[in-house]
Amino acid sequence: MAEHEVVLRAVGIRKQYGHVVAVRDSDFELRRGEILSVIGDNGAGKSxxxxxxxxxxxxxxxxxxxxxxxxxxKSPKDAQRAGIETVYQDLAMVPELDIASNLYLGREKRYRGGLGSVLRMLDSRTMQKHAQASLDELGISTLQSITQRVETLSGGQRQTVAVARAAIFGTNVVIMDEPTAALGVRETKGVLDLIRSIRDAGRSVVLISHDIPSVYEISDHIHVHRLGRRIALRTPGDQSMNDLVGVMTGALPPD
Structure with a gap:
């Protein structure tokens, strides 16, 4: 892999908790404008x-x-400042707030100049305008109104909002932890389509998933993690899903 193609690289990463080695001298490469899926059994160290x-x-x-x-x-804020955004399974949203407010959660826009700036008042109109423009750019049409409260959304729609927030601010890398977990077939397709649109917009995507069929459908490359380290890097089509699962579980050798 040519160095200039790589947006995010890790070399020899190790993390130990007491006597437990969670990450064992592992390497990682994410190329620019690709979807890289990370798969592995529970306890493999991928998280x-x-x-x-x-x-x-x-x-x-x-x-x-x-x-x-x-x-x-040293903190998630450091990664965010570097343009790396992560969507965890809990989505980290406030259900009582509307979509626009959740998209700008922690990055709220406030009035500049005048009494509003003195009182540090939220500039809701600007946030709504920019949020709608961002959703339009990503091709998201499954949300009725930017002012709709998140608590009224379906599971797939909430996931869409969380992924969209990461895409707006993740200028380099968007990381997603099990984004299709607990979603139905139709909602899963919508989220996968959104992930493709993020990739097509030039961002690099890391997808952590146990959904092997979805991994095969959407990935450019697949990072196989076992016993704390990367043991294989595959391209969908290199081997069958059953064989890949065999490598992941240790039933088959990586090479």
Whole structure:
């Protein structure tokens, strides 16, 4: 893989909790404008690896490079400032607030100048305008109104809002943890279509998923994680889904 193609690279990442090694000298590469799926059994260490890449966990050793430059994330805010956004399974939204407010949660726009700026009042109109423009750019048409409260949305619609928020601010990388979990067939298709549109807009996407058929459908490459480290990197079509699951579980050798 040519160095200039890689937007996010990790080398020799290690994270240990007491006597338990969660990430064992693992490598990782994400190319620009691709969807990379990370698969592995429960306890394989893939979540710990992703937390390192998103700034949620500080590794004991190893290096992380963003666009070829070494970086050090001490918190999720550091990763966010670097253009890396993560969508976790809990979605981190406030149901009582509307869609626009949730899209700008933690990044609220406030009035500049006048009494509104003195009182630090929220500029709801600007947030709604920009939020609608961002949803239109992503081709999202499944939401009725930007002012609709999140608590009134279906599971798939809530996932759409969470993914859209990450896409708006994740200028380099968007990481998604099980984005289709607990969704029906139709809602899963909608989320996968949105992920493709994010990739097609030039962003790089990391998808952590147990849904192997969806992984095969949407991925450009598949990172197979086992016993704390990457054991294989595959392209869909290189081998059958059954064989890939065999590699993931250890029933088949990686090579």
């Amino acid at each position: 710990s690896l992703i937390k390192v890449l998103s700034g949620d966990v500080v590794p004991d050793s190893g290096q992380i490079f963003l666009n070829g430059t070494e970086v050090s994330f």
